[in-house]
Amino acid sequence: MSHIDLSDLICEKVKNLKAYQVETVEEGIKLHANENPYPPSPELKNLIRAHLENLDLNRYPDPDCKRLKEAISSRLGVPGNQLVIGNGSDELIQHLMQVFCDDGDTVAFPEPTFAMYSILAKGMGLKTQTFELDGKWDFKAESTIEKLTSGHTRIVFISYPNNPTGNCFSRTEIQKLIENFEGIVVLDEAYYDFSGQTFLDQMKDHNNLVILRSLSKIGLAGLRVGYGIFPKILVDEINKIRLPYNSNSVTQLAATELLNNFSLVQKQIDSIKKERIRLLDELAKIKSINTYPSDANFILFQASENGEKIFRNLMENGILVRNLGSHPMLKNCLRVTIGTRDENDQFLDRLEKAI
Ligand SMILES: Cc1ncc(COP(=O)(O)O)c(C=O)c1O
Known part of the structure; x- marks a missing residue:
């Protein structure tokens, strides 16, 4: 013993x-x-049920989530090689920290915001830097960038809309942040379907921009599915540390059906x-x-x-x-x-x- x-x-x-x-x-x-x-x-459940019949549960899932990526590509108009599927978008937040930060490096986010940015960072031995939101739950890019630069911040996480305040930050300030911060700007658009506001069209011009989305808020929380849109080069880096079967077959199937029958x-x-x-x-x-x-x-x-x-x-x-x-x-x-x-x-x- x-x-x-x-x-x-x-x-x-x-x-x-x-x-x-x-x-x-x-x-x-x-x-x-x-x-x-x-x-x-009921219609979506029937579609999922019909495909479940043909699923080989004795086999590992598709490690590349090909069908799911095709569904996302055709909805968003982004190429499949810019996508990574996560076991929830939480997982992708963690992967971003793994790819960009060594022990002791700094990640930043506003205060108050989604608690997982801080929890994941601290669990990985990273430093966190926060910038307080004002009375309208907004921030100014210029002073924020100064703070991020002097703190050698590598990634800034922006929940857009922000959880828990509920608002989308000013577009002009985010635009300035993307254009002037010499690090990665992650726009976490987990609530995009309720805001209709996105910075997706900026990805072609800015290679420091990453966008995260989630299906948890629109019906599949129990299956854990999030995805990220990245510059192609970052997809390759994330794939080095991502577990090969992080998205299971049932999740991939249900998410594909949901997106194809939106x-x-x-x-x-x-x-x-x-x-x-x-x-x-x-x-x-x-x-x-x-x-x-x-x-x-x-x-x-x-x-x-x-x-x-x-x-x-x-x-x-x-x-x-x-x-x-x-x-x-x-x-x-x-x-x-x-x-x-x-x-x-x-x-x-x-x-x-x-x-
Ligand atoms: C801003 C934000 N990002 C990400 C997540 C996590 O989403 P998922 O369920 O896809 O991990 C949440 C969940 O509450 C959230 O509020």
Whole structure:
């Protein structure tokens, strides 16, 4: 029998980390993870089922994700050799750090933003540099570039729209960042389908630009599929460190069907966007909260007090939202994902009672 002190063996950079926390409820209304509230349509399920019949599950998946890349290529008009598929776009964020950073190098992102940029960087022994967003949750490129340059930053991650604030940053400032920062600019467009705003057309002119997208927000969160559009030379570098079978056969199949039959999911996206307008209007009627505009499938709002209590009260009544109050810039702030009309009504009803 061995009884060694395992904690002595764990490396310092991991020991000091905190795991990504996600509260969950078994039953109830899940408005905390920015998922699509609608399950895949019966038509899409039938298409997936029909192809599943022919899938050789005893064989490894296609390591190049050829059919899936073809589907992305024809939707986006980008060549397949500029694409990499990830087991979620999280994985591609990690790969970017692996490809561009040695131990101790620096990556940057705004504050507040998507927590995984920091978690992944710290887990890899990288330094992080942040730049605070202003009162409109925006930033100025000039001062940011100065900071990034003096900190020898290698990559800057921009969530566009930004999670959790919900807005797209000013296009002019991002354009300046792409044109003047001598490092990699990653535009994480995980919520693109709800914003309709992209910098994809800039890729032909700027070889420091990378764009990430995800299918998690539009219906396939359970299958983990994200993709990145890269300058060709970077695809080759990422392929050196990517696990050969990082995207499984079922994921590849379902994602291909979703993209090749996008009108089925577009209907769901349109409903979510309609509900976003209604939910914003209804929240604006509640006096003791301040609501921020949203280009995404979630809304950030701030209670004048007792954010934690409101969060707990909602959870005890089966409604799970994201509590962001521990962040110094997000006191009493909660983030609610746009649900179905019925889910949103129940949320509004409970929120008024909780307040
Ligand atoms: C800005 C942003 N990027 C990436 C992700 C991760 O997406 P995926 O599920 O594809 O890993 C999220 C998920 O919440 C996100 O908010």
